[in-house]
Amino acid sequence: MGSLITVVSKNGIGIFDVAIVMLEALEHRGSDAFGVGSSLSVVSKPTLSELQEVGFDSPIMMGHGLAGNLFNDKNQPIKERDFTIIFEGQVYPIPQESSVSFVVEELRNIKGMKNKALHIIQRFNGAYVFAIAENNKVVVGRDPLGIYPLYLGESEDYCAVATERKALWRIGIAETRSFPPGCLAYITKKGFSFETGRLLTQPPMQELGIVAAARQLKDLLLQATTDCTSYVKDVAIAFSGGLDSSIVALLASLCNLEVHLIYVSLEGQEETTFAEQAADALDMPLRLVEYSAEDIVEVLPEVIWLIEEPNPVNASIAVPMFWVAKQVSKHDFNILISGQGADELFGGYHRYLHEYAQHGSIGLRERLFRDVISSADTNFPRDNKLCTSQKIELRMPFADWNVTQFSLSLPTTLKVTSPTDVLRKRVLRKMAEDLGLPKVITEKAKKAIQYTTGVNHAIRKFAKKEGLTIRQYIQAIFLKGLERTE
Numbered sequence: 001m002g003s004l005i006t007v008v009s010k011n012g013i014g015i016f017d018v019a020i021v022m023l024e025a026l027e028h029r030g031s032d033a034f035g036v037g038s039s040l041s042v043v044s045k046p047t048l049s050e051l052q053e054v055g056f057d058s059p060i061m062m063g064h065g066l067a068g069n070l071f072n073d074k075n076q077p078i079k080e081r082d083f084t085i086i087f088e089g090q091v092y093p094i095p096q097e098s099s100v101s102f103v104v105e106e107l108r109n110i111k112g113m114k115n116k117a118l119h120i121i122q123r124f125n126g127a128y129v130f131a132i133a134e135n136n137k138v139v140v141g142r143d144p145l146g147i148y149p150l151y152l153g154e155s156e157d158y159c160a161v162a163t164e165r166k167a168l169w170r171i172g173i174a175e176t177r178s179f180p181p182g183c184l185a186y187i188t189k190k191g192f193s194f195e196t197g198r199l200l201t202q203p204p205m206q207e208l209g210i211v212a213a214a215r216q217l218k219d220l221l222l223q224a225t226t227d228c229t230s231y232v233k234d235v236a237i238a239f240s241g242g243l244d245s246s247i248v249a250l251l252a253s254l255c256n257l258e259v260h261l262i263y264v265s266l267e268g269q270e271e272t273t274f275a276e277q278a279a280d281a282l283d284m285p286l287r288l289v290e291y292s293a294e295d296i297v298e299v300l301p302e303v304i305w306l307i308e309e310p311n312p313v314n315a316s317i318a319v320p321m322f323w324v325a326k327q328v329s330k331h332d333f334n335i336l337i338s339g340q341g342a343d344e345l346f347g348g349y350h351r352y353l354h355e356y357a358q359h360g361s362i363g364l365r366e367r368l369f370r371d372v373i374s375s376a377d378t379n380f381p382r383d384n385k386l387c388t389s390q391k392i393e394l395r396m397p398f399a400d401w402n403v404t405q406f407s408l409s410l411p412t413t414l415k416v417t418s419p420t421d422v423l424r425k426r427v428l429r430k431m432a433e434d435l436g437l438p439k440v441i442t443e444k445a446k447k448a449i450q451y452t453t454g455v456n457h458a459i460r461k462f463a464k465k466e467g468l469t470i471r472q473y474i475q476a477i478f479l480k481g482l483e484r485t486e
Contacts, residue, residue, distance in 0.1 A: 003026035005062070037086070262324050319459075
């Protein structure tokens with residue numbers, strides 16, 4: 001995982017230096033090589049300083065920062081006879097050659113920039129963003145589930161997109177927004193125009209019993225895990241001891257991967273015991289790391305700078321996720337698998353009981369769909385930024401197109417049986433039971449990571465000590481961190 005930027009001058013002047021500034025802002029995402037390109041030419045170098053020395057100017061610039069995590073990662077942009085492309089991320093199943101090489105091979109026989117871009121969106125599942133330049137025009141796209149982050153914005157001088165907001169902030173674009181998943185943006189000096197490529201829509205409901213649904217779900221999740229771990233021998237699991245992380249750990253094991261469970265928490269949390277019991281039940285090695293409350297103070301500015309928002313909930317989730325990524329990197333793993341996405345698909349959060357009570361099963365089904373859609377703006381970008389900062393590739397089997405479509409089609413009663421359903425995620429628990437997971441896991445109630453690790457409570461204490469609410473405390477850290485983008 002690395003970085004992508006695209007910028008277009010509204011004044012028609014060369015903007016090579018602007019592209020360099022944007023890549024510099026994203027250097028933490030990938031610094032093994034840097035490249036810039038237009039529809040006419042490309043150049044790549046090992047460092048930004050070397051790239052600056054041999055640069056060229058164009059009013060339309062694309063840029064790439066390489067994070068050489070895997071053996072087949074390639075320098076970009078890539079110049080073909082009639083187009084230039086940056087493809088950042090992975091298609092699933094992962095091809096033996098690099099994803100960008102695989103995509104380019106298919107595009108060679110497709111005429112026209114628009115048709116090339118539509119082919120990518122409609123043909124490939126995965127986590128990716130891309131930019132294609134042809135005949136002094138450029139189009140940008142994002143994967144249909146919005147797994148890979150991408151943002152856009154414009155100022156008086158530029159229209160631009162980037163994999164993180166800070167690259168846009170750096171060139172004076174203060175107002176940014178998330179790039180719509182499954183869409184294409186044609187960028188000119190006049191602004192953005194959008195076209196739908198492939199959107200996630202609410203599928204018709206299937207009338208399935210829980211046994212048949214659990215069986216189909218198992219097959220789809222196993223295939224999704226296989227697809228996103230091709231040519232990988234060992235993986236780390238963001239482990240909590242709960243249902244979702246235990247499922248992805250077992251699925252990875254069934255894919256013949258060597259599995260390493262990573263568990264982080266503050267010292268003295270009772271959930272640590274449950275994680276140890278779950279790891280023993282899975283018979284998998286557990287790397288358990290406990291932190292002190294003071295460690296939160298040390299890491300919180302970095303975490304908030306990475307996630308690029310002063311949201312207290314996301315900050316509390318991001319701290320343990322960042323610790324996991326640090327541990328994965330420390331032990332030289334390249335791939336981290338998480339159970340992200342399961343709660344939105346299967347009604348895991350306690351708030352869904354209130355939704356059921358207020359609006360019934362139909363209202364709950366609509367809420368779950370909205371929450372799945374919103375993951376492209378919240379959960380997926382947050383976790384990608386944290387992991388990419390540590391040169392870790394995050395894979396999420398639940399965030400798979402086929403898994404998502406099937407899960408959304410299931411009756412709500414297979415997920416939450418009533419407004420008083422303490423466990424919820426019923427069909428997922430049935431699938432876990434069929435896989436052979438013990439009751440200590442399949443009947444464990446959902447507890448959010450920010451609470452089980454003790455992080456949320458600790459941050460609240462620090463805020464109170466300074467006479468602030470947790471929102472004010474996080475906001476102050478965020479504003480101070482903005483100085484790093486200036």
